[in-house]
Amino acid sequence: MNSRFVKLWMGACAAFRDFSRDRRGATTIYVMFAGSLALSGGVLALDMGRVVVLRSQMQNAADAAALSAAAQLNGLEGAISRATAAASDVISNTTNLASDDGDFVVQSIVFYVGTDSGSSTTTAEAAAVAAQVTLTPRTISIFLAPVLEAVSSGSVNDEFTLDGTARAGVSPIICAAPPFMACNPAENGSTSDDLLDADNAGRQLLTKTGAGGGSFAPGNFGLLCPSSGNCGAASVSDALAGDPGQCYTSDVTTSPGVQTQQYLNGINARMDDGNKNPKNPAPNIQDYGRDSDMSGSTIMGNGDWDPDAYWDDKHDEEDLPEDLDDASRYQVYLYELGETFYRQDKKTIYPTDGIDEPAGYDTITPPGVDLPPDGAPASTASDDIKRRVLKIAVLNCTELGVRGNGTFPTFGRYVEVFLTEVVGSNQDDTYTEVIGPLVQEFSDDIHINVQLIQ
Numbered sequence: 001m002n003s004r005f006v007k008l009w010m011g012a013c014a015a016f017r018d019f020s021r022d023r024r025g026a027t028t029i030y031v032m033f034a035g036s037l038a039l040s041g042g043v044l045a046l047d048m049g050r051v052v053v054l055r056s057q058m059q060n061a062a063d064a065a066a067l068s069a070a071a072q073l074n075g076l077e078g079a080i081s082r083a084t085a086a087a088s089d090v091i092s093n094t095t096n097l098a099s100d101d102g103d104f105v106v107q108s109i110v111f112y113v114g115t116d117s118g119s120s121t122t123t124a125e126a127a128a129v130a131a132q133v134t135l136t137p138r139t140i141s142i143f144l145a146p147v148l149e150a151v152s153s154g155s156v157n158d159e160f161t162l163d164g165t166a167r168a169g170v171s172p173i174i175c176a177a178p179p180f181m182a183c184n185p186a187e188n189g190s191t192s193d194d195l196l197d198a199d200n201a202g203r204q205l206l207t208k209t210g211a212g213g214g215s216f217a218p219g220n221f222g223l224l225c226p227s228s229g230n231c232g233a234a235s236v237s238d239a240l241a242g243d244p245g246q247c248y249t250s251d252v253t254t255s256p257g258v259q260t261q262q263y264l265n266g267i268n269a270r271m272d273d274g275n276k277n278p279k280n281p282a283p284n285i286q287d288y289g290r291d292s293d294m295s296g297s298t299i300m301g302n303g304d305w306d307p308d309a310y311w312d313d314k315h316d317e318e319d320l321p322e323d324l325d326d327a328s329r330y331q332v333y334l335y336e337l338g339e340t341f342y343r344q345d346k347k348t349i350y351p352t353d354g355i356d357e358p359a360g361y362d363t364i365t366p367p368g369v370d371l372p373p374d375g376a377p378a379s380t381a382s383d384d385i386k387r388r389v390l391k392i393a394v395l396n397c398t399e400l401g402v403r404g405n406g407t408f409p410t411f412g413r414y415v416e417v418f419l420t421e422v423v424g425s426n427q428d429d430t431y432t433e434v435i436g437p438l439v440q441e442f443s444d445d446i447h448i449n450v451q452l453i454q
Helices: 003-021 026-070 079-092 145-151 233-241 260-271 307-314 329-336
Strands: 106-112 130-135 138-141 159-162 165-175 181-183 204-208 251-253 341-344 347-349 362-364 389-395 407-409 414-419 430-437 446-452
Touching (some): 026 106, 026 130, 026 138, 026 159, 026 165, 026 446, 079 106, 079 130, 233 260, 260 414, 329 347, 329 430
Parallel strands (some): 181 389
Antiparallel strands (some): 106 130, 138 159, 165 446, 204 430, 251 407, 341 347, 341 362
16 A cells, blocks of 8 residues: 555544544533523513513403493483493503504494393393403514524424403492392383483382282392392391391292282381381371372383472461472472472472582472371381382393292392382272482482303
8 A cells, every 4th residue: 555645544533533622612502402492482472471571461451441341221211332442542541562453443342131141232221231342452563483493494483472361350349239120111112211211200100909909020020139138028028028138149039929918017116107016117108199191000100290289288287388389299208307308390409418519400408397297107207217118129021031939130230219108908908209310429229230250
């Protein structure tokens, strides 16, 4: 073999051996590789963190919007528009910290007739008791997408799209309400007869029929089981006679049957009649006239009674005070007791303590107590001016299938009515006058809570 070739071969082998033993620069390779992994992991963590933040933000915003919307669902005129505005206000005040698409926006708001997941939707303000808010989807760009695209054999999504939806419903608590209900006449008749319509203040209501009369729902004559104790006639009578002192949640249980004598004694205790002892009657037990069309099977009157004739008869032929021109029976009652109240036509707000005079209302301040001779009770009178005021649960009896004994939701729909006259016998009907829907703004006895529906 050529000696020159051998020397070249041996030199090459030595050079390769020296190169293979050289460790200079290896640390730099490892550092670069580890740094790339750390940077990728950091970017991935940042991407996932932004996704988690956006998901949390959207769901929290949807929850808050749904709760705000549900809080407006009191069954009154404008409830749905107020609920929609409340949801939008919440969302407009929520800052989007993670998405690329700007601030959150309400995509849709849907209203439901019940608070269970299977409830049907509605656009009727008197029926809506739950709201579902859905936000317009928002996207997040993925910073690591180009890297993943480079090392992946397939396509890689470069963004996440997330949405937010929440449903909330009304969860009321009603206190100091007697065990009484009424089917809403508007459900199967004219919408103008809605008991929850504030414009129906002053109209007379056939609240309960006497023995032999028709019932408002199959087997039901307007009575409920008390919120505590048993559902027997004596228990119902005691709760009707006195301040129940207990509170109802959303659900009430119907107590079927007329329960004539026990009912009569219970309700008439407020009018200084019946066999309850003590009766604790209202401070003014005077009867007031009926509406001009209140006869036969009429459930809601026209609100047309004659306060002038009443005042002339009961107040020594005096002229009706100007403040009582075309007044409701309840307003005349308060005036006779010397109580200050706010009045707008036949709408009444009482008591006025802690409540500023609402727009459109006038403050009525009587000169003093002016009871008719037969207005003062013989028994010791209650110091509760509203002793003749009943809080009545309003049920959509047809929709709910109210019949016999059963438990049904009220969703906080109650109306205040004024007992216009003593119930003469167990054969007689019970008449009241509509004061207006019971609203949290003017009463401490109603608490409309809202809760998320899972």
